[in-house]
Amino acid sequence: MSTVKKFTNLGDHLPIWHFDENLMVYNDGSLGGGLKINGLDISTATHEVVNQFCQQITNLLNSMEEGLRLQLFYRLSSNVSDLIESHAKEMLETDEAYRPLVDARINFLKKNEEAGNFYSPEIVLFLRGRPQNIKRDSLFKPNEHFSQMIEDEYGEHRDQFLRAFEQVKDHLDGLGLVPSLLDKDEWHGLIFEYFNLERLEKVGLPKLRDANSDLAPSLLEQSLLSDVIIHSDCLQVGSYYFRFINLGLLPDRTVASMADELTKMPFHYWISQSVEIKAQAQEKDKLQLQRRLAYSMVAGSKNVSDLESESKLSNLEGLLQELIGGNEKILTMGMTIILWDKEKKNLQRKIDQVLRELKTLNQAEGICETITSFETFIHSWPGSCEAFRSKKLKSSNASHLMPFFSYWRGNTRPVCIFPNRDFVPFAIDPFAPELPNWNGLVIGGSGAGKSFTLCQLMLQFFTQKPTPKIVFVDNGKSSENFVASCGGEFIDVSIDSNVCLNPFDLGANETKPSTLKVKSILASLELMFRDEGQESLPKREKALLEACIYELYSKVKGKTPTLSDLKQQLLSHQVDALKQYGEILFSWTGETAYGKLLDGQSNIKLNKNITAIEVKGLDDFPDLKDVFMLLITNFVQREAEKDLACPYILICDEAHRLFKTASTRDYILYCYRVFRKYNCSIFCITQNHKDFLSIPEVADAIFPNTTHVFILRQRKIDWSDFQKTFDFNEAELNAIKSLRIVKREFSEIFYMQDEKRAILKIIPDELSYWICTSDGSDKAKIHEMEKKYPDLGKLHVLQKIAFGEDYPSEYQE
Numbered sequence: 001m002s003t004v005k006k007f008t009n010l011g012d013h014l015p016i017w018h019f020d021e022n023l024m025v026y027n028d029g030s031l032g033g034g035l036k037i038n039g040l041d042i043s044t045a046t047h048e049v050v051n052q053f054c055q056q057i058t059n060l061l062n063s064m065e066e067g068l069r070l071q072l073f074y075r076l077s078s079n080v081s082d083l084i085e086s087h088a089k090e091m092l093e094t095d096e097a098y099r100p101l102v103d104a105r106i107n108f109l110k111k112n113e114e115a116g117n118f119y120s121p122e123i124v125l126f127l128r129g130r131p132q133n134i135k136r137d138s139l140f141k142p143n144e145h146f147s148q149m150i151e152d153e154y155g156e157h158r159d160q161f162l163r164a165f166e167q168v169k170d171h172l173d174g175l176g177l178v179p180s181l182l183d184k185d186e187w188h189g190l191i192f193e194y195f196n197l198e199r200l201e202k203v204g205l206p207k208l209r210d211a212n213s214d215l216a217p218s219l220l221e222q223s224l225l226s227d228v229i230i231h232s233d234c235l236q237v238g239s240y241y242f243r244f245i246n247l248g249l250l251p252d253r254t255v256a257s258m259a260d261e262l263t264k265m266p267f268h269y270w271i272s273q274s275v276e277i278k279a280q281a282q283e284k285d286k287l288q289l290q291r292r293l294a295y296s297m298v299a300g301s302k303n304v305s306d307l308e309s310e311s312k313l314s315n316l317e318g319l320l321q322e323l324i325g326g327n328e329k330i331l332t333m334g335m336t337i338i339l340w341d342k343e344k345k346n347l348q349r350k351i352d353q354v355l356r357e358l359k360t361l362n363q364a365e366g367i368c369e370t371i372t373s374f375e376t377f378i379h380s381w382p383g384s385c386e387a388f389r390s391k392k393l394k395s396s397n398a399s400h401l402m403p404f405f406s407y408w409r410g411n412t413r414p415v416c417i418f419p420n421r422d423f424v425p426f427a428i429d430p431f432a433p434e435l436p437n438w439n440g441l442v443i444g445g446s447g448a449g450k451s452f453t454l455c456q457l458m459l460q461f462f463t464q465k466p467t468p469k470i471v472f473v474d475n476g477k478s479s480e481n482f483v484a485s486c487g488g489e490f491i492d493v494s495i496d497s498n499v500c501l502n503p504f505d506l507g508a509n510e511t512k513p514s515t516l517k518v519k520s521i522l523a524s525l526e527l528m529f530r531d532e533g534q535e536s537l538p539k540r541e542k543a544l545l546e547a548c549i550y551e552l553y554s555k556v557k558g559k560t561p562t563l564s565d566l567k568q569q570l571l572s573h574q575v576d577a578l579k580q581y582g583e584i585l586f587s588w589t590g591e592t593a594y595g596k597l598l599d600g601q602s603n604i605k606l607n608k609n610i611t612a613i614e615v616k617g618l619d620d621f622p623d624l625k626d627v628f629m630l631l632i633t634n635f636v637q638r639e640a641e642k643d644l645a646c647p648y649i650l651i652c653d654e655a656h657r658l659f660k661t662a663s664t665r666d667y668i669l670y671c672y673r674v675f676r677k678y679n680c681s682i683f684c685i686t687q688n689h690k691d692f693l694s695i696p697e698v699a700d701a702i703f704p705n706t707t708h709v710f711i712l713r714q715r716k717i718d719w720s721d722f723q724k725t726f727d728f729n730e731a732e733l734n735a736i737k738s739l740r741i742v743k744r745e746f747s748e749i750f751y752m753q754d755e756k757r758a759i760l761k762i763i764p765d766e767l768s769y770w771i772c773t774s775d776g777s778d779k780a781k782i783h784e785m786e787k788k789y790p791d792l793g794k795l796h797v798l799q800k801i802a803f804g805e806d807y808p809s810e811y812q813e
Contacts, residue, residue: 010195010228011220013378018211018219019184020158024383029132031161032383034182035125037172039406042257044732044757053175054256057399060171062329064277065164067130069385073190074123074263074271074403078116080425084109087414087427093465097487100795101767102463104802108765109417109425119424121263121406124182124190127168128385129161177404184208188223190382194270196226197340198238228377233370234347235377240340241347244369244376245354246389247335247401251362254400258361262337263403264422265357267350270338272380274387275398278330329395334387336380337366361401408756416460421748421759428708428751430461430681431647435707435754438681439672443689444712449747449762450685451478453710454651455772456762461649462486462610468647471636472612473629475653478774479612481782484794485771488610493628494617495593500600501631504552504561507638512553519670520634521549523663527627528588529581536662541577548578563599564589594624598631606639626657630664633671633682640680648680655684656691659698669698672705683708688717693725709752713739735759744769766802771795 015027024032042050064070084106091102112118132154172179182190188208193200206225209216229236234243251258262271337354341347351368358366367389369376379388407424412434414427431438444450458470459482470488472479483490493499503524506513513521525545526537537545552561552569567589570582586592589599604613613632618625633650640648652658659665668682675681686692693699714722714736723733732750739759741747746763764772770782785797792800800807 010224014220016220022181022183030129031158032126032128032385033165034187034383035169035179036182037123037125037177037179039123039404041408042260042405044735046729046731050257054399056175057402057404058396061331061395061398066277066279068164068277069128070275071126071385072273072402073126073382076119076121076268078113078118078268080113080118080120083414083425084113087417090415091463094463098463100799101459104765104767117423119422121424123406124382126383126385127165129164132157187383191223194381195224198240199226230374235373239342241344242338242340243347243351244373245337245351245366246369246376247364248367249365250391250393251364253362254397256400257405259401259403260405261357261360263405265353271403273335273402274385275331275333278332330392331395331398332390332392333398334390336376338380408758415464416457418760418762421761426758426760430708437676437705437707439675439706440681440683440708441706442683442685442710445687445715448712449741450712451774452772453712453749453762455479455482456764456768459768459771466646467609468649469606470610470649473632473652474612474614475616477614482771483610483612485798486610489608490612492614492617495596500597500603501628501635502560502562502600502602503598503631505602508642516670518546518549519667522546523667524627524630526661526663527623529584530661544575544578560601597624597628626660629657637671637678637680640678644679649683651683653685655686659692665698669701672702689722689725699725707753711736711750713741732757767799770798770801
């Protein structure tokens with residue numbers, strides 16, 4: 001049976017007084033401030049980057065004044081409700097037809113949050129100054145003078161603290177940790193959560209009241225609204241049991257970023273780490289005394305080698321030199337890991353794992369507090385800047401043990417949300433305004449889930465306002481379910497499909513071709529005219545063709561020119577080479593197989609928000625397929641130019657076909673550079689990076705103009721060439737090699753956005769899986785359900801597969 005002790009007032013054990021604006025005033029007159037920081041993501045960082053970062057943290061500690069105290073409070077919770085709410089707001093005005101897609105996604109995210117499956121790391125750094133010592137000059141001086149003196153001295157004391165606080169803030173900003181001031185309401189929320197976790201979950205956070213109002217409760221009274229029961233082995237607050245693990249033994253040696261391992265445990269917890277800068281003169285005197293004692297042991301040993309004393313003397317002399325040189329400071333540090341659970345068995349499992357994790361840090365040892373749990377509890381609250389069990393160590397060792405590490409969380413607007421490998425939600429905004437361009441590249445082997453990944457991304461992107469226009473150039477009907485579910489149009493192109501796309505089409509209100517349009521026509525003609533194995537047409541002939549194109553537009557009035565018009569012009573040209581090109585156009589004009597698709601007025605329209613153009617039917621005509629894919633690119637660009645307020649995305653499967661000749665490469669790379677000004681982007685899909693990135697000029701042009709890069713699982717590739725092409729470091733390469741796929745559950749991708757990296761998990765909700773799948777057995781199941789419910793639309797058929805055949809009938813069409 002547990003022993004229970006009761007304290008009448010928990011506040012008697014806490015030094016909290018009140019807030020002065022956003023500063024905490026403690027009972028001893030010291031001041032404190034808090035900074036929210038973005039931890040450094042080192043998941044794919046090089047050793048050099050990590051070492052340099054930790055050295056900068058060491059420099060920060062060395063620059064702090066004596067007597068200052070610092071607390072790093074690492075909070076790993078499951079609360080991602082703000083992010084989910086922001087994500088839902090992005091889709092608030094979506095069309096009613098797409099509401100089932102949105103509801104399924106939001107419900108999926110909320111269920112995972114409620115189950116505690118998500119992790120949201122937050123890091124707050126608190127700084128606490130020295131106590132304020134105010135002395136009265138004389139007992140006989142009037143109270144008015146004493147009050148004025150206190151006010152003046154407090155103002156000076158406050159200014160001095162703010163200078164130190166700003167110095168720390170500036171240093172963190174220089175490290176790229178983006179520090180922002182923790183306001184008093186946020187600070188109160190952290191304290192309230194620490195002392196009232198269950199109450200916060202059930203009732204919510206009370207509003208912080210103004211301490212200056214009449215009869216206002218104190219900050220302590222507003223923060224302590226739950227009883228704390230002290231058991232012999234733990235504390236109990238509500239139905240939660242709390243245990244505390246302090247760092248008992250320091251590691252044998254420390255290495256940069258070793259504390260990162262403590263931030264990846266698979267449950268929710270808090271870490272409170274407090275550091276105090278000691279009086280360095282006193283510490284040096286103590287070390288000098290120890291040095292003299294060690295020297296006497298060595299010098300006093302005649303003809304006897306005292307290895308232990310010699311080693312101790314050498315270490316002390318080295319440390320003294322570092323202290324004198326300013327490279328190190330002596331400080332004290334305490335680390336507490338706070339765990340909680342409603343079941344003691346589960347809590348014990350967490351304790352065991354924490355102790356194991358600590359031991360992996362070069363034999364560090366943790367102490368699981370029992371009788372001293374309460375003392376640890378009141379020393380570890382957010383902003384206390386106190387440690388119950390502190391250890392003396394150098395500033396460089398302390399920097400290695402400080403958990404300044406977190407994850408890159410993606411873009412500001414959560415248009416699309418996917419968790420990373422450690423289930424921390426990650427936001428992607430394909431058209432984020434802060435990005436230099438919006439183009440994308442998707443690379444993955446056969447069966448790696450390229451189409452599935454893009455459909456998952458587009459499914460979330462599509463349901464925002466204004467509704468984007470998405471055009472798939474598909475090769476195998478992988479987007480068919482997606483298009484049908486979203487009410488789009490699927491165009492299956494073949495030589496008998498009665499589809500026509502005129503290479504000479506102009507944009508709205510255009511009477512003569514733009515530079516981009518001429519590039520498009522020349523690239524198409526080069527594909528038609530070049531001989532097998534020929535890289536490009538001769539420069540002179542390309543120049544003559546360009547002149548012919550401009551002349552053709554001026555000659556043909558009242559209609560758009562066609563390939564037949566160009567054929568007649570070339571046949572009558574005085575240059576023999578161009579006459580030969582006119583002869584080649586016989587197979588591309590009229591009622592020929594190629595002419596049906598290209599020689600006439602265009603009849604493809606983007607009337608729907610989502611359009612898929614399936615080109616698998618042109619596999620037997622590779623030349624025609626290459627030309628058609630190129631023309632589609634120009635067609636989407638023209639459509640985007642008509643409505644600049646609407647985002648357009650062109651997704652090209654088998655994108656390597658667009659880079660076959662010098663002119664096609666030149667045109668596509670030009671598109672990569674200019675699509676942003678049309679509020680448009682192009683995503684290229686390919687199975688192997690060598691398909692076109694092996695061409696140096698292509699890689700050099702594509703990478704600077706591509707923001708979103710999705711790399712899926714790779715198999716049987718030349719890893720050395722792959723690493724060289726993307727300029728990956730070893731950590732990045734190993735991350736890509738480790739990518740996993742578990743069918744119907746998740747697939748992992750390596751995502752790059754400019755210079756940032758993340759490993760994401762594509763975890764579909766029940767409905768989105770069936771919308772995005774291109775698996776053969778899944779398609780067969782969908783087909784069977786469609787036969788069973790012939791009166792239902794595609795989306796509602798998929799809802800019955802996802803949620804059961806008893807899904808509400810009011811959604812029937």
